[in-house]
Every structure is written in structure tokens, then in C-alpha cells.
Amino acid sequence: MGNAAAVLPEESFKHAASTLTPLSLTRSTPPDAQRILFVTSEFTDLVKVGGLGDVSAALPRALSRHHDVRVLIPGYRQVMCSGLPMRVIGKLPGRGAIPPCLIGELTLPDQLVVHVVLCQQLYDREGNPYGDSQGNDWPDNHIRFARLALAAAQIAGGSGIRNWTPDLVHANDWPTGLTPAYMKWSGQNTPCIFTIHNLAYQGLCEMESHVELGLPAEALSPEGMEYYGKLSCMKAGINYATRISTVSHTYAHEITSAAFGCGLEGLLRRKASEGLLCGFVNGIDDSWDPANDPRLLQGFKPGQWEAKQLHARHVAQTFDLHDDGPLFAVVSRLVHQKGIDLTLAAAEHIVAGGGRIAIIGQGERALEQQVEALATRFPGRVGVNLTFCETEARRIIAGSDFLLMPSRYEPCGLSQSYAQCYGSLPIARRTGGLADTIEDGVTGFLFREATLDSYLRAIGRALNVHRRPLLLNAMRRKAMAAPLYWHQAVQPYDRLYRRLIDGTDAAFSSRRRVRACAS
């Protein structure tokens, strides 16, 4: 296998940025830094669908103060069109129906190294990482992401990148679930952490796909990755990783119950009882600083509320809303998980209470149509923008008084923390990371049941606070100080990496163990 640097071959992506750049990579890392390969299907700098992209861009950067971290992503069209110079540094063989690939390397302006799995037939497509522009999943997703996972395992085994083999692999969500499995089946003992960002997306495929994926017989049993007659990439990640983490303490506990475990609660309960499952709350990246955000019309600090009013006027103009009344924001993927139907039902009460609602998001077509219909029903009071626009999202958050987040479940959630940073008080369900990051009545409002009544009570409390400016501003100040930034949130990952690499981590100590739910 040739590992020498090469220019992208002509038959490779026609969209590729094929300029050769000298490889001069000298990030200063501490002497005890370990080599970490962070494997992900989204990376916000280049391609993002949701929160996984944000975490994948921020966590490796925060980790790179402590370690030599490299990110591995598929070479989607968005990645190849990024305009960043790409070097081809190696190639890797296929397995079953998984085609061979090249390994590319990008160095981002801040020197973070991103390795790219180059395989035109799998990744050079219109649409997002998981499906076409009509929202249909790609039928060969199992092969597309098995290619990513296999590349990670091969790199961990010493192939693909010359003079760089990771001491630890960190895989994320189902698209990377086969990573620890391929590592194990090739006899490697490099530790692999698997982080669950959202258990509900499992990456299922038919049993017959085992030939295409080159799976050994043991994979096909319930002790492997069999899941109710199918194959589950999520289950592979949970079963074969050295340790499993998820993105909040409460979600780590919740997924051991039937209500949140998506059929994997038994396995997760066992992992929790063995001390192999933990929850680390996500941080947010430093760009979420209202005083220094170039995407805002005017920066602000706690107390400089006139800048919030400026953004509220901007939102009113762009969403065709009246100028008066508390402003509620929805910045969300429009999917069932996020409880959008509850907000649709609550909207008439918010409007009757004098409120206005600005919704920005994309997602399930039926929900998109329903939010559009809501705006038609309440002109001047409800405005909708069915796009994904980071700048507008930030301005809406900055201008709003409240962020609506009635999620049915929420592994961690980032939007509530973004809102807190910008002095917008989240109104959210007491579940997952929402319960861990919002202090009820202090830095936001929580409600327990996924019912309209319960939600409306929280909205009513928020409206009461809005009528008392002193109290509102006091809550805003507390909210702005609440979120955890990644340089703080990274600590438990750093400690776990070190324990796994030096072999001192028998399992999570009983004090830190996730208490498994009873059912």
C-alpha cells in the first residue's frame, strides 16, 4: 500500500481542490500529548446537519490543547468544494463490497488537521451527508459509512497515514459504529471510545448486507450487532467499543430505560452496570460570545439590552412581525424529537398572550408545511424561515426573549446553551441535557410532561417574568453566565483518554457510574 503523498488523480473528484501544499504542520502540543483520531460524519466548518457537526468541530479543537488530534470525515462534495488545498497521503483497501479509498489531508486555517476518506462513487453527491435534497436516505448508506469506519480501523492499524498511528480512536454516532468492530475483528487493542449523540438514529440495514460489509459470523448474533432481525451500526458501536459515552448525565441514565433506550436499553443497562457507560455534558465553542460575535449587528454584554432590542427589531423586519410583545424563537431541526407539534399547539396561546414567534429551521416536510400554515394563520405574530442560516439563527437568538425547546428527548442540546449565552431564556422539557443545563426559574424554564398543559404552564411563567423587567434582566444575567465552554467541558474526555491509553482505567469508578434505570 503506497503511503507516499500524491496529487489527487485526475479520475478522482472533479470538484476536488487539487492544489498541492507543503505539509508543514507544527502545532505545539504538550510533551505527554497522545495521538487521537476523531471520527465523525459531520464537521461544521465543512458540512453540518445538526449538533453533531458543532461538537465535532469544537471538541477536537479543545482537545488539541492537550493532544495531537486529527479528524476523519468522508469526502462529501461540500468537503471537496471547500476550496482548501487537499493532499492525497495514502490509500486503503476495500472489504466485501466496500470499495478501496484514498486518504486526503486538509489543514484548516487554525492548523487542525482533517483527514478525508476519498471515494467518489460513495460521496460525490448532491444533498446532505445522509440523503438527497428530497430528504430520502441514500440506499447505500451502510456501505458509505462502513467505508468511513473501516478507514478509521485501518488507520488505527497503521495504514493510510505515514508516521502517524493513533493511540486512541474516538468514534461518534451510528455512522462510525462499525469502527470499534472492524478494529476488534482485525485483532487491534487500541482503545476506542464510542459517543452516542442520538440513540434514535441507529443505522439499520438488512441482515443480507453482511456480505457487502465483510462481517464475520459473530456479528450476526444478538451478542454482535443483530437487532430485531436487522443489523445495527449503533449496536456495533456500543458492543465493541472500549467505553461508551453520551452527551449528558441525564441522557446516560435515561437510555438505560425502555422509554428512551430504543430497544438497546438491556445492553446499555449491562454496560452501565459494568461501569462502561458515562455521560459528559457538551460544551459550546468560543464563537458564542455575544460581545465578540461578528455575525451580530451589534455585540453586547450583560446589561447592554439595547443591543437585544436592535436584534429584536431586525427579526421583526425580516419575519414581517409587529414590533410589540415578547419574542419567542424556534431555532431547530424540524423533527418529531424537538416537539415542534407542541409548539404548533401552543402558538395560539402565545399569540393570545401578546407574544410573537420567529421560527427558523428545516426538516420533515409535513412539519415544514404546518409551521408555514401557522404563519399564514397569524400574520404579524408568527414568522417562518425554512432555511438553515447560521447568521440569521444567531441574530434571532440574540433578539429573542425566550427560546422554545419542548423536546420529547434531548441527548444534550446545544441551542438552549446558545440561547442562554445571548440572554434568551430557554423554555424546555426536563429531559436529557436540558435538565442538566437549565436551572428552572433561574436560567430558564423547565416543564416535566410532554403535554400541552405542562408546556403552557412554563410559557405562562415566562410571560409573567417578561412583565417584570427587573426579574427578566436578572434571569438574563444568570443565563448568560451559565453555559459551559469546551475548554471546561473537555476535561472529562481528557482524563478518560489518558486512563484508557495508560491502562489505568479498569472501568468508570462506582461513584461516577451511571445508575441504570430500573426498566
Ligand SMILES: Nc1ncnc2c1ncn2[C@@H]1O[C@H](COP(=O)(O)OP(=O)(O)O[C@H]2O[C@H](CO)[C@@H](O)[C@H](O)[C@H]2O)[C@@H](O)[C@H]1O
Ligand atoms: N435553521 C437553522 N439555522 C441554523 N442553525 C440551525 C438551524 N436549525 C438548527 N440549527 C443548529 O443546529 C444545531 C442543533 O443542535 P442540537 O444539539 O440542539 O440538536 P441535534 O438534534 O441536531 O443534535 C444531536 O447531537 C447533539 C450533539 O451532541 C446533541 O446536543 C443533541 O441533543 C442531539 O439531538 C445548533 O447548532 C442549532 O443552532
